[in-house]
Amino acid sequence: MDLTSYVARLREELAGAAELGGPDARELAGRLTAPMDSAFRLALLDALSAAADEITRDLAPGSVELRLRDGSPGFVVTPPPTEQPADEIAAPPPAESAETPDDGAVSRINFRLPDQLKTRIEEAAGREGLSVNAWLVRAATAAVQTGDRPRTSRAPIGGQRFTGWAR
Incomplete structure (x- = not known):
């Protein structure tokens, strides 16, 4: 110019x-x-x-x-990366993407989270112009790379604390 x-x-x-x-x-x-x-x-x-x-x-x-x-x-x-609906994806995203694992494989998981947290995640993703999935992948990747993993509470020694699912 x-x-x-x-x-x-x-x-x-x-x-x-x-x-x-x-x-x-x-x-x-x-x-x-x-x-x-x-x-x-x-x-x-x-x-x-x-x-x-x-x-x-x-x-x-x-x-x-x-x-x-x-x-x-x-x-x-x-330009911002383009997002495709999951049912239209024929192949995994390019390997140079920071959002893909090293081997290029893509997995699907389902998890439950409180509605209030889901709302906050949707707002954060919207502020960054990302889908919720892309935002979660970035957050998980950053947490794994920095070693900032969630802390789990443990029962005191000798305590009787049980977690999990039962039928």
Whole structure:
């Protein structure tokens, strides 16, 4: 993206405003536009960077980055991953995904959780723009990688505590 046309337009606007002030104002505006060129470019870059940040917040987990190459800004867009319903998945996701196990196999489990926790999980997934399944896979992967596993309470030695299912 070339900022030259935008900087030139700012110069023209400054010159137009100086016309109203007479010859002294025109001369002052002419002397100020050259040193202000870099300030104009920096202000435009700041605005583009802020816009990229705002778009990234709305696009999460995708992102938009502003990068400078040879002094010219450019955008790099990383779209969010696409989610498919479970019945439409023909093969497991690509191996480079952080959400898949090392061997590429995919398993299905069912578990019960309190309604209040389910609601909080759905809200957290929605904030991140993920399905509940994708959010749970990420959370479980992070917990396993960091060793942050849930703590189980144990019965005191000699205590009579039983857990499980019975028929």
